[in-house]
Amino acid sequence: MSGTGEAAPRATYRHGDLRAALLAAGIELARDGGPSAVVLREATRRAGVSPNAAYRHFTDRQALLGAVSDAAQALVADAMEEEIRRASRAPGDDAAARAHARLRAVGTGYLRFARAEPGLFHAAFSVPTALGTSDSPSKAGSGGRTPYQLLTDALDALASAGELPPDRRPHAEFLAWSSVHGLATLMIDGPLRGLPAELVAGVEQRLLDMVAKGL
Amino acid sequence: MSGTGEAAPRATYRHGDLRAALLAAGIELARDGGPSAVVLREATRRAGVSPNAAYRHFTDRQALLGAVSDAAQALVADAMEEEIRRASRAPGDDAAARAHARLRAVGTGYLRFARAEPGLFHAAFSVPTALGTSDSPSKAGSGGRTPYQLLTDALDALASAGELPPDRRPHAEFLAWSSVHGLATLMIDGPLRGLPAELVAGVEQRLLDMVAKGL
DNA sequence: TAGATTTGTGAACGGCGTCAACATAGCGGG
DNA sequence: CCCGCTATGTTGACGCCGTTCACAAATCTA
Numbered sequence: 001m002s003g004t005g006e007a008a009p010r011a012t013y014r015h016g017d018l019r020a021a022l023l024a025a026g027i028e029l030a031r032d033g034g035p036s037a038v039v040l041r042e043a044t045r046r047a048g049v050s051p052n053a054a055y056r057h058f059t060d061r062q063a064l065l066g067a068v069s070d071a072a073q074a075l076v077a078d079a080m081e082e083e084i085r086r087a088s089r090a091p092g093d094d095a096a097a098r099a100h101a102r103l104r105a106v107g108t109g110y111l112r113f114a115r116a117e118p119g120l121f122h123a124a125f126s127v128p129t130a131l132g133t134s135d136s137p138s139k140a141g142s143g144g145r146t147p148y149q150l151l152t153d154a155l156d157a158l159a160s161a162g163e164l165p166p167d168r169r170p171h172a173e174f175l176a177w178s179s180v181h182g183l184a185t186l187m188i189d190g191p192l193r194g195l196p197a198e199l200v201a202g203v204e205q206r207l208l209d210m211v212a213k214g215l
Numbered sequence: 216m217s218g219t220g221e222a223a224p225r226a227t228y229r230h231g232d233l234r235a236a237l238l239a240a241g242i243e244l245a246r247d248g249g250p251s252a253v254v255l256r257e258a259t260r261r262a263g264v265s266p267n268a269a270y271r272h273f274t275d276r277q278a279l280l281g282a283v284s285d286a287a288q289a290l291v292a293d294a295m296e297e298e299i300r301r302a303s304r305a306p307g308d309d310a311a312a313r314a315h316a317r318l319r320a321v322g323t324g325y326l327r328f329a330r331a332e333p334g335l336f337h338a339a340f341s342v343p344t345a346l347g348t349s350d351s352p353s354k355a356g357s358g359g360r361t362p363y364q365l366l367t368d369a370l371d372a373l374a375s376a377g378e379l380p381p382d383r384r385p386h387a388e389f390l391a392w393s394s395v396h397g398l399a400t401l402m403i404d405g406p407l408r409g410l411p412a413e414l415v416a417g418v419e420q421r422l423l424d425m426v427a428k429g430l
Numbered sequence: 431t432a433g434a435t436t437t438g439t440g441a442a443c444g445g446c447g448t449c450a451a452c453a454t455a456g457c458g459g460g
Numbered sequence: 461c462c463c464g465c466t467a468t469g470t471t472g473a474c475g476c477c478g479t480t481c482a483c484a485a486a487t488c489t490a
Contacts, residue, residue: 012486013437013438013484013486013487014436014437014438014486014487015437015438018437036251039476039477040477040479041476041478049438049439050440051477051478052439052440052481053437053439055479055480056436056437056438060478060479061477061478061479125401125405126405128404128405128408129406130406131406131407131408131409131410132409148406171417171421174401174410174418174422175394175418175422175425177397178394178398179397179425181405182392182394182395182397182398182399182400183390183393183397184397185341186389186392186393189341189343190340190341190343191344191345191348191363192346193343193345193346194345194346195389199386202386203389206386206390207389207393210390210394210429210430211425212429213428214426214427214428214429214430215425227455228453228456228469228470229467229469230468230469233468254446254447255447256446256447257446264469265469265470265471266446266447266448267448267469268468268469271467271468275447275448276447
């Protein structure tokens with residue numbers, strides 16, 4: 001029954017790059033609808049292929065979701081790096097100020113992405129993956145670094161600049177990450193969802209202040 | 216438990232209190248499995264009733280999930296209040312120290328509950344509800360206060376004790392909540408899931424330190 | 431060129447949420 | 461005391477989902 005009805009029928013029996021097509025469809029589904037909207041059958045439908053074809057490229061729906069999650073994390077990394085670039089264009093004060101600006105940029109990028117792409121953000125970080133895989137290249141943005149690595153780098157720089165005592169450096173990423181991640185999730189699908197837009201920026205700034213001051 | 220026949224057919228045509236039975240089943244399902252495990256058909260099965268009977272008491276699966284979420288928040292409130300009691304049993308230093316201990320207890324209760332009941336925790340706060348309903352009595356614990364109210368109270372006390380400058384009091388709940396909530400979610404179903412047990416307590420303490428210091 | 435391997439298809443199964451039509455229990459009013 | 465009304469539960473069906481199995485076509489390789 002394939003062919004006439006749905007999307008344009010393929011010329012060849014083989015698809016060409018079905019895996020990539022399914023992943024792209026999955027990303028699109030996650031973009032509007034979050035992880036639960038990543039539906040195998042719909043992804044295959046968009047790729048113009050029968051439902052079972054997906055199983056030649058992903059063992060599971062879960063596996064597809066994992067690939068979507070990785071891709072979403074790469075986009076988060078891109079957002080962070082863009083924010084870092086923006087921050088570093090500012091006139092260079094001393095090293096300490098620059099280190100603080102960089103950490104803040106990391107957080108800002110994270111929050112900006114969550115606001116701009118709530119579905120993808122949710123897909124990126126609510127799919128269970130071990131911390132050990134946080135450095136996996138599949139999660140890296142175009143700069144080659146993952147979100148977790150960008151955070152770690154920023155904290156290292158902060159420590160190097162003497163703005164973070166060495167005894168407080170270990171696991172500092174957990175503290176910073178938690179705060180920013182919590183705000184992001186509360187704002188996009190938690191009880192803070194309806195927060196008036198003019199409050200959002202202020203709360204975000206204050207949160208980043210709190211982290212910088214309390215770390 | 217009056218006549219809780221799981222598979223046993225009911226004696227009477229009427230169930231008695233089906234709404235409560237469905238809610239109880241839903242809570243149990245959420246407890247092991249999180250919100251996505253709250254399945255209408257399974258809840259009715261456990262109540263010994265046909266699937267559609269649920270629609271006499273909940274308009275939707277979503278409505279049942281909402282009720283489960285409220286119940287879970289009430290349990291969070293209980294965990295917080297217990298921690299507050301524990302903290303207030305300590306010899307009373309000055310008012311400032313007691314205010315700090317109380318805020319810390321609120322956070323500790325939240326984190327303890329998340330660790331002890333990850334499924335219910337997830338159900339409590341990842342079901343979208345507006346901030347305006349955070350004071351709804353359906354979310355209150357046995358002490359009559361919701362988690363959000365307990366946090367607000369603790370921050371008020373901190374401000375009264377002069378430990379939080381008045382200009383930083385507004386919206387401070389968002390900052391504190393975000394940090395603790397973020398750590399909880401990252402630890403129970405995020406990338407921090409596998410965190411070694413001996414690290415957990417330390418990270419939690421440091422996070423609470425950070426909040427107290429940075430607020 | 432023939433056989434092996436990869437990749438996509440078709441049909442089917444059980445589970446889900448939900449709707450529509452029906453049936454009974456138990457109440458209040460005549 | 462009966463009668464009908466409403467609240468509550470049942471049966472059956474629909475369309476969606478993920479997943480499995482057996483099969484067919486395309487491509488690779490020997």
